[in-house]
Amino acid sequence: MCEPKHFTVEYTINPWMDPSQPVSTELAVKEWTELADTYRRWGHQVEFIQPQPGLPDMVFAANSGTVIDGRVLGARFRAPQRAAEADHYRRWFLDHGYRDVTMPTKTNEAEGDFTWTGEVLLAGTGFRTDPGAHAEAQEILGVPVISLQLVDPRYYHLDTALCVLQEATSDRRAHVAYYPEAFSPGSQRVLYRLFPDAIVANAADAECLGLNAVSDGRNVAIPMEATHLADQLINHGYDPTFLDISELRKSGGGPKCCTMELRG
Template structure:
């Protein structure tokens, strides 16, 4: 059987250069301050991702990095944008608190008027994934369950709460990727979720691509899809063939330096949904 033909759709993304990226503290299991970061390599890898997006026809806006905020490169965490409405972030750890204001400053300066400063802890697209039918919302390590109701009221879309149970997958975007938002198509790693949440995912997405332990551990789910091209960590080799079988075009990206901070392709990429 031939795979279903796929069509890419132009996207608009927000990214932040890793100008100040370093690992001087540990707020997730991937971070080890004793392992040095190569700033030049981190920048080169990030620029490769930026160039790849632009070569595929996507628009990338840039957020100015601020000194003292080394994790700003993980721009996905700064807000969630749906239908032009911006729900800001409220970070769980004080080391990242000031990133939220930097993001909201950018949105206000760029003409966004429907902006909400959140009451409850959420870490943007780290824990919110958007399909045409639902907003999938992670909880368990960072975002508060109360943020799910807040997002539902603000966006007017049904929010499905999912419990994360493995500390390596501390954000939803490390354990689940939306492959085709228009058709509610995802891939995910079952071991990252509680039994109840696995049952919900199985019911909502019976045909989802399931990642292996090895590909999940390579942060293979921390990926970005435009409906055809799937940009993912090149070390997640087991995902390439299944994606091709479904008609997607996987594109391997090396973000090994940024992985030292616990993030990869998706963490660096916030989608601006108009």
């Protein structure tokens, strides 16, 4: 995670961002701190990278690396305003003992568009990540990749429209929640085939970035407005934790955007 010490909205690279609206860096830090504290209360270890001046979106750590079995695929951002973030995260990995670190040749915004299910890597495209990055991810990470087409610019990354609630194990399929209308008709059919028991979110869930959630298989960090989704989570045995992300959402981010998951 990266503290939003320099958080602001100075430019527009997604439909959520409006530089004419007031933004409170102090409130963003408060929201982010509560998210980090939530992970600690759940019993997880949280690592931090130093925020850098001039990179107001560096708080969205999910966009800068995909880590599976200790192998790291870095990021290559589409927006020039965020390009410098990638190398700061690359150096963090090397400084923290990761040796299998590869920087991509194709544009990919990491866990923004790459979501690990425990069996396959779901890979989004349509607004940020180059379709060619899907094949590159498969080659570098050594896991099977399934491409999904995003069609609604509000849900510009896969992690705004789909959340893995439980990763697959040897005796259990992965369980996900997603918003069908964010995907092309073909991708909707793929998701239904892969996850017939998925939780299906509604428009209100999606519009508050309710699917930009983080689950450890039991606890789920979700925006406080995602009440319909929360009810479904409870019905499926999960324990949702409601969080205020109203300030971070002004830049199009939520709990997952702020969280890179380090696997292995």
